Amino acid sequence: MSKQKQVLELDHVVVRFSGDSGDGMQLTGTLFSDASALFGNSVCTFPDYPSEIRAPQGTVSGVSGFQVSIGTKKVNTPGDYCDVLIAMNPAALRANAKWVKAGGMIIVDADTFNEKGLQRAGFKTDNPIEELKLEDYKVIFADITNLTKESLKDSGLDMKSIVRCKNMFALGMVYYIFDRPLNYTEHYYEVKFKKKPEVIEANKKVLKDGYNYAGNIQAIANTYTIPSSTTIPKGTYRNVNGNTATAWGFIAASEKSGLPLFCGSYPITPATEVLIELAKRKDLGVKTLQAEDEIAGICTSIGAAYAGNFAVTSTSGPGLSLKSEAMGLAVMTELPLVIVNVQRGGPSTGLPTKTEQSDLFQALYGRNGECPMVVIAASTPSNCFDFAFTAGKIAMEHMTPVVLLTDGYIANGTEPWKIPSMKDFPAINPPIVPEGTEGYMPYARDEKRLARSWAFPGKKGLEHRVGGLEKDFIKGSVSHDPINHQKMTDIRAAKVERVKEFIPEQDVFGDKEGDLLVIGWGGTYGHLLTAVQKIREEGKSVSLCHFNYINPLPKNVKEIFGHYKKILVCELNMGQFANYLRMNFQEFNYNQFNKVQGLPFTVVELVDKFNKVLEGK
């Protein structure tokens, strides 16, 4: 079919699928990304969906998008701008045209570009191309809906089901353009619709017809291929998003500690999938309790921790606010607990489905009293697994609550993940008191970690009381003694600080010294890395210091900072980490780059900022 067309080789391409929330764009994008990963490309995805489940059909507020970036070399971001946009209706075009690279390709479902559709999307004329100034773009008007109807007219499906397949027609077109094999997606249909052979056949047919259609039309002059990588390490791979990886990391910590996993939680976007994934894992003995609110979520977890389970609680910003008082209780009772906060735009209900990093201060300080807690942040979808595991290890071995920060971007973003083997993970050895130990002192500590020991109810001879009132330094009975309170406050802080001795030193990407050190933390890693790589290709002396361990900070931070002429802290908030660093290392001057638009950084704006800072602007 494509005989007379040219096949061009690219090393990187970005595709954005967009349509009404009901058009199945998240699935379409996921299938494209999975097919590419299986083909051997590096991929990175970014789902961008509205908070309304079904916003009014055809309106801009109801547009759901899914961006996929694929490359031969490792890709670390879903891309700032896309090479190809698929817009299933006028609203999708209107909402996403600004994300297409100048001169890029736009495929629209022409059948939806009627008077009603244009009007709903807020177009004032019947010429959306002119209105959006897209004259210089390759806009392909394809009759996707009608061609889908035609393709499936003999399928036996009803009209509603037929029209629902139109996203697969579009996907077929994209597969043709980017020379993707169809077999993986066909296999997906076979598994997904196992009990409905007619639906399997229909989807296969539409996919194929979309593929062939793209091959036949003149408008598509060339096709592209993104060669599979030869540098990807050998092994077994799967796709994973941050929330699933987080849930699995907790299960891994449970397995390594030999203690059952308990999660008390209350649903909240974008953290709910952590609870959902854990709820599925009854097969591994995981207990989930969907509580009546976030307070009960954490309090059931604290109760479970007291009783000897590895307890976690999952939430997002507003839920973290509700948990504050109980987090203090966990600090005071010195029980292991992981609180994962999948950050979203705030304050208040804020931007529920959008990403932000503005809960850092809340995680560090948002409690009454002197209430220090370990805070760590994952930085990619797949390393949510590692940091959830690490959070569990620190919590249990150091007898302290730990806040694990992720964010909407890495929680929903997916990437291929070389599946690790549990034998490569360290053991977790909590200081559990053996049954029958005589003279158990609840607040006596080990010298290495300053952790108290953990005595489970039900074990003979270990009866003891804990609680939120200040406790005697050793015995753990209630104490209002002034000196004791000072001592306990000091030791709780020292215990958290001591974690420093057990975490890796901070590393730096780039040179060990130079003109500019870019600093970031958490989910901005992919964008910062890509931007730093890019500016380094231009020969500039820029390095990246990206943090996962926030409280305590790694030992060698000060030493690192001293080797650069300038420092720039980039974060998706108004400067919380920058201020935290200022407080900890006052001798340095910190430039800031902050953004709170509910969106990740773009590489373009980062590089631009780096250049400005380098030039002293």
Added chain:
Amino acid sequence: MAENYKYTPQDFKSDQEVKWCPGCGDHAILSAVQRALPEVSNALNYDIERYVFVSGIGCSSRFPYYMKTFGFHGIHGRASAIATGVKVANPKLSVWQITGDGDALAIGGNHFIHAIRRNIDINILLFNNEIYGLTKGQYSPTSKLGAITKTSPFGTVEHPFRPGELVIGAQGKFFARSIDVDVKLTTEIMVEAAKHDGTSVIEILQNCVIYNDKTHSAITDKENREDRTIVIRHGEKMVFGKNRDKGLILSGISLKVVTIGEGGFSMDDILTHDAFAPNPGVHMMLANMEYPEYPVALGVIRNVKDSTYDDNVRDQVLDVMKTAKIKSVDDLLHSGETWEVK
């Protein structure tokens, strides 16, 4: 402990100095609990390490410190949630929640009703002194309409909760009431509560001598108690009064107090208490009886079997595990779509 060790109340007393005000009803409740647990231990073969006392905040919530058992003094209102976590984590434990009327019904109202709805197997002792004791005398959700307190100098203008009504309304399966001064009755009820699988709520009418003295005295004072309360027991006739000549009958759709031998009523007309009846109708009426119209009902008012949350959680896990293909984290990581890079 050795298999045939017989616990005594002394075994349950901690070395902590009890700091409630002299004359506070909490002292009597503590002693009832310390008397009941040896009986529970004997009846159910529980060793002391099996008991966990969980509380919120309030005078009453200091309770766990005075017990020589495992104990958790939580934060205000959250005892039900903490206790739920303890029980789910280890269903073998015998979990007791100590809570005040403010702790359980104001700040902790949400957790309280949801624990009951789930029917988690915990025993809740609700110390109802109709006041916030620890914070020195503000009205609570059970303070009588018009009560003069520090924060209601002209009398409250809000309707109080009736704990029994709330419990049964939340689908409670076990509700009992006692009074602080009747240590024997409290002990008896506690043993019943311990035997009951599911959430048991025992409301204990408690006197706060300092901030709400005598709030229950109309019914708890010795000289009037028998005429103004009725102790009900499953399978027994609902009779009361010094001369045991008064009883309850069902008249239309309401309960009515009659005198046996007067107005043509004989013992045969008097209701027999069926605590096991799933239908909550009569239980609700009994729980809501208020003096002076009625005697206040004491004893186990409702005691109905149903599946419990903790059993359901455990059974579901075991059930799924039986046929599970995923048996380890390695299995999990390799489940679903994977591919090889060679």
